[in-house]
Amino acid sequence: MMWMRSQRGFTLIEALVTTTVLGILGAVTLPLISASTEMYAASSRAARVVDDLSFALDRVVNVLREAPPGGSEGTIGVTSSSSTMIEFTDGTGVRLDGSELVMLFSGGAEGVVATGVDSFELRPIAADGTSAAGAAGTTHRFEVGLVIDGLELRSIAFCRARYGT
Numbered sequence: 001m002m003w004m005r006s007q008r009g010f011t012l013i014e015a016l017v018t019t020t021v022l023g024i025l026g027a028v029t030l031p032l033i034s035a036s037t038e039m040y041a042a043s044s045r046a047a048r049v050v051d052d053l054s055f056a057l058d059r060v061v062n063v064l065r066e067a068p069p070g071g072s073e074g075t076i077g078v079t080s081s082s083s084t085m086i087e088f089t090d091g092t093g094v095r096l097d098g099s100e101l102v103m104l105f106s107g108g109a110e111g112v113v114a115t116g117v118d119s120f121e122l123r124p125i126a127a128d129g130t131s132a133a134g135a136a137g138t139t140h141r142f143e144v145g146l147v148i149d150g151l152e153l154r155s156i157a158f159c160r161a162r163y164g165t
Helices: 012-065
Strands: 078-082 085-088 093-097 100-104 110-115 117-125 141-148 151-158
Touching: 012 093, 012 100, 012 110, 012 141, 012 151, 078 117, 085 117, 093 117, 100 117
Parallel strands: none
Antiparallel strands: 078 085, 085 093, 093 100, 100 110, 117 141, 141 151
8 A cells, every 4th residue: 555645835824924034034134234234324424524634634734834935034925815715925825615625736726625615724823822814924833624524624734934944
């Protein structure tokens, strides 16, 4: 006599339980995956902004450090300046133009160094530590602040022309 093998498949209950368990696992892991994706996007954006900020601030400090000497010893040659711009007698400088930070080069050329600038602050400081805003030529150092997308960097630039180097 032949024995009949019983073939057994999934029952409806087993299929429903499996579907429910997989649904619960998916519902638990989806917020974790979504949160990690958002964190990655935010950190990538922050890294890009920090890179842009660092580059722009480095360029600005370099221009200020290399300010040309003025007409008398120990001064720098400033054509015009304000809290958001400075132009030197050799045509170099920097200015905030809307939300763009623009570098000025000798010969009248200009180049955008940073976009999306929230604020740019340029403060000339005299040798005694007071503001030299009225007499930028006697500036001993510059305090520079730059904010892009809510991130802020600050630096100080000492003018080499003041020291005869």
